[in-house]
Amino acid sequence: MKSLILGIESSCDECSASVVLHENTSKSSRLEVLSLAIYSQIPLHQPYGGVVPEVASRNHLESIQPMIDQAIREAKINWQDLSAVAVTNRPGLVGALLVGVSTAKSLAYALQKPLIPVHHLEGHIASIFLDAPAPKIEFPMLVAVVSGGHTNLYVMKTYPELWPLDFLSRSCVARSRDDAAGEAFDKIAKLLGFSYPGGAWIDRKAIEGKGKINAFAFPRALPQKSVPDFSFSGLKTAAALQAEKLRKSGELESRLSDFCASVQEAIVDVLILKIGLAIQNHGCQSLAIVGGVSANSRLRARLVEDGPRIGLQTEPIFPQMKYATDNAAMIAAVGAYRFRQGHALQGEKLLTISAHAHPET
Ligand code: KG4
Numbered sequence: 001m002k003s004l005i006l007g008i009e010s011s012c013d014e015c016s017a018s019v020v021l022h023e024n025t026s027k028s029s030r031l032e033v034l035s036l037a038i039y040s041q042i043p044l045h046q047p048y049g050g051v052v053p054e055v056a057s058r059n060h061l062e063s064i065q066p067m068i069d070q071a072i073r074e075a076k077i078n079w080q081d082l083s084a085v086a087v088t089n090r091p092g093l094v095g096a097l098l099v100g101v102s103t104a105k106s107l108a109y110a111l112q113k114p115l116i117p118v119h120h121l122e123g124h125i126a127s128i129f130l131d132a133p134a135p136k137i138e139f140p141m142l143v144a145v146v147s148g149g150h151t152n153l154y155v156m157k158t159y160p161e162l163w164p165l166d167f168l169s170r171s172c173v174a175r176s177r178d179d180a181a182g183e184a185f186d187k188i189a190k191l192l193g194f195s196y197p198g199g200a201w202i203d204r205k206a207i208e209g210k211g212k213i214n215a216f217a218f219p220r221a222l223p224q225k226s227v228p229d230f231s232f233s234g235l236k237t238a239a240a241l242q243a244e245k246l247r248k249s250g251e252l253e254s255r256l257s258d259f260c261a262s263v264q265e266a267i268v269d270v271l272i273l274k275i276g277l278a279i280q281n282h283g284c285q286s287l288a289i290v291g292g293v294s295a296n297s298r299l300r301a302r303l304v305e306d307g308p309r310i311g312l313q314t315e316p317i318f319p320q321m322k323y324a325t326d327n328a329a330m331i332a333a334v335g336a337y338r339f340r341q342g343h344a345l346q347g348e349k350l351l352t353i354s355a356h357a358h359p360e361t
């Protein structure tokens with residue numbers, strides 16, 4: 001069976017639309033990305049050092065329709081070829097989400113197509129299935145969603161075709177108690193003078209200058225040794241104090257690469273330690289890392305290296321780089337799974353879908 005899903009994503013600073021073809025038989029399931037249009041607002045928010053919600057919503061209003069038109073055009077399909085529309089409706093900036101949700105509602109209603117509300121984090125998890133042969137998964141699999149807003153661990157027992165509607169709340173086994181890992185990268189990058197978003201800058205600086213991972217002794221916060229929850233706020237404070245010291249002694253510039261490598265290692269160490277603990281606690285054999293921070297080169301290398309030591313029986317699974325950060329193809333993917341399960345709203349009922357800032361309401 002084939003379905004064509006239009007995905008729409010506007011939860012933060014990426015305005016994106018994508019058409020995904022889902023081919024599903026009793027033996028296999030394949031997601032082919034026919035088009036992916038993304039308008040990144042990063043340059044707009046850079047002068048402020050972070051995302052400004054009102055600026056984000058206003059810009060989504062301008063770019064959403066052009067993104068949708070581009071996605072349909074590049075997929076070389078007609079509006080009526082669509083099987084359904086899928087849209088991120090939580091979590092995120094509520095004004096930004098509202099733009100996507102309202103647009104998707106009007107479009108689906110006018111086209112008389114079903115509409116599927118999608119949880120952004122389910123989208124990140126589905127990103128590993130996009131445009132790739134199904135990865136070899138030994139269930140249960142631990143999935144780490146490591147993004148700018150979340151550092152959550154989930155235990156996944158089946159392929160997403162069989163996810164219940166409350167999959168995320170049922171399977172979450174750890175989260176961050178304060179800042180998310182991506183947020184820690186961004187805040188530390190900001191105090192070093194890098195522009196938003198900072199994770200990729202720190203990654204690059206550490207590589208360019210061949211930074212030493214143990215040049216600075218940053219703390220590894222492990223809130224409770226037996227619980228895989230994360231905490232990154234202490235690291236942020238330690239990094240701020242160290243940066244200030246270096247700035248005063250005039251060494252910040254010359255030691256920037258060492259600083260970046262050391263701070264990155266502290267974040268990666270905590271992620272790997274807690275992921276290892278959750279793998280043991282829940283008898284997981286496979287691991288997938290998704291979300292913006294999964295693009296981090298040191299995290300990828302360390303996970304491959306340390307996999308066997310932390311109990312992995314298979315290679316860690318990552319999304320392709322282009323699907324690691326926010327995009328609408330991953331939203332269309334979840335839409336395809338839910339559409340096949342019969343969880344799409346039609347006619348007047350689809351008008352009841354609303355946007356939610358928080359993961360659950
Ligand atoms: O998943 P995402 O695009 O948006 C959210 O849902 O939050 O993740 C964005 C986050 C930002 O915090 C950014 O700094 C981080 O991903 N990021 C990275 C890298 N590329 C993006 N962090 C570390 N290393 C990278 N190479």
Ligand code: ZN
Nearest residue numbers: 124147325326
């Ligand atoms: Zn995201």
